[in-house]
Amino acid sequence: MREFLLMADDSIVAVLPYALGIAARLGVADVCARDGSTTEELAAAVGFAAQPLMSLMNTLAGAGFFTRDRQGRFSPTELGAVLKADSVVSMRATLSNMDTYQAWLRAADAAAEMRPIAAASGEAFFEDKETRPKAEVAFSTRMQERAMRLYAGLAELPVWKGASTVLDIGGGTGTVLSAVLQAQPQLSGVLFDRGTVIDLAARACLLDPVRDRCTLVAGSFFKELPADADVHLLCSVLHDWDDERATDILRASARALAPCGRILVCELIVPATSEPHPARWSDLGMLVLLGGRERTLSEFDRLFGAAGLVRDRLLPVGESGFSLIEAVPSEQVPRSAW
Ligand SMILES: C[S@@+](CC[C@H](N)C(=O)[O-])C[C@H]1O[C@@H](n2cnc3c(N)ncnc32)[C@H](O)[C@@H]1O
Numbered sequence: 001m002r003e004f005l006l007m008a009d010d011s012i013v014a015v016l017p018y019a020l021g022i023a024a025r026l027g028v029a030d031v032c033a034r035d036g037s038t039t040e041e042l043a044a045a046v047g048f049a050a051q052p053l054m055s056l057m058n059t060l061a062g063a064g065f066f067t068r069d070r071q072g073r074f075s076p077t078e079l080g081a082v083l084k085a086d087s088v089v090s091m092r093a094t095l096s097n098m099d100t101y102q103a104w105l106r107a108a109d110a111a112a113e114m115r116p117i118a119a120a121s122g123e124a125f126f127e128d129k130e131t132r133p134k135a136e137v138a139f140s141t142r143m144q145e146r147a148m149r150l151y152a153g154l155a156e157l158p159v160w161k162g163a164s165t166v167l168d169i170g171g172g173t174g175t176v177l178s179a180v181l182q183a184q185p186q187l188s189g190v191l192f193d194r195g196t197v198i199d200l201a202a203r204a205c206l207l208d209p210v211r212d213r214c215t216l217v218a219g220s221f222f223k224e225l226p227a228d229a230d231v232h233l234l235c236s237v238l239h240d241w242d243d244e245r246a247t248d249i250l251r252a253s254a255r256a257l258a259p260c261g262r263i264l265v266c267e268l269i270v271p272a273t274s275e276p277h278p279a280r281w282s283d284l285g286m287l288v289l290l291g292g293r294e295r296t297l298s299e300f301d302r303l304f305g306a307a308g309l310v311r312d313r314l315l316p317v318g319e320s321g322f323s324l325i326e327a328v329p330s331e332q333v334p335r336s337a338w
Pocket of ligand 1: 194
């Protein structure tokens with residue numbers, strides 16, 4: 001951070017995120033991953049002018065995303081694998097996501113004019129996708145991409161024992177549900193999301209390996225959820241919404257939950273102390289993008305209380321900084337008290 005500030009002048013400040021965004025859009029890392037490519041070969045393969053491409057590749061090589069050999073051939077480094085579409089650590093859809101860049105430009109303008117920086121609400125953000133099919137696909141692809149990286153290990157946590165049906169609320173196109181059902185063969189699952197996302201999920205092959213144990217249901221979590229599942233999963237859903245809307249979602253979940261059921265909330269938790277944590281970056285990001293927020297554990301407790309729930313166990317999810325918070329109806333004895 002210090003090095004960046006020391007070298008930054010007005011032409012440099014935005015270089016890294018935009019250079020990564022352009023490289024991701026052009027797909028240069030996929031092309032040169034095979035045997036390495038010169039800028040001329042890259043230019044021919046991606047249909048872009050060689051001179052600016054040379055500048056882009058040299059910049060990203062300097063930042064550690066590519067190596068350049070004596071013949072001028074670029075190859076992605078381990079870090080550069082985030083730019084490749086077929087990598088398990090791929091962030092290609094995420095980095096080429098112009099919605100977020102545009103939201104930040106609007107926020108910066110708003111702040112300069114002393115207007116609130118959260119221009120969009122959760123409703124506006126998702127309704128907009130319903131009228132723009134390409135944006136809906138791009139958003140779902142970004143969600144798939146991050147789910148693979150951020151929830152690794154979730155499907156193997158000891159929270160599924162004794163359960164029979166999991167309802168993945170706002171489960172996107174099914175990345176998480178598929179992983180859970182594959183790791184837990186005793187479970188059946190219901191994927192619940194908006195109609196346009198469920199249509200995409202039906203066409204995607206993510207749930208194919210578990211199709212005989214899985215149903216897809218379209219609807220709104222502000223209205224009614226499918227009844228009788230004994231585990232409800234809410235991954236990165238509450239952080240899209242302000243406290244009032246997040247409480248509405250938890251109330252709908254509590255109403256639909258089977259007796260003795262539990263709700264699993266997978267989110268980043270903002271530490272109560274001042275140590276660095278990805279939740280702090282995400283908190284600002286969610287505010288700017290759609291008026292959402294990350295929360296401390298006591299803020300989650302307040303939401304649970306308002307929805308007639310009480311917090312039970314808390315487990316880390318892999319090493320991504322995400323946590324799984326288990327909540328149960330307040331009249332039920334928490335497992336942690338067994
Ligand atoms: C941030 S994404 C999280 C997706 C998935 N749970 C994950 O973590 O990969 C939020 C999800 O909530 C869904 N969603 C938004 N509003 C909804 C509503 N009113 N009813 C049902 N799902 C909704 C979105 O379509 C999206 O799939």
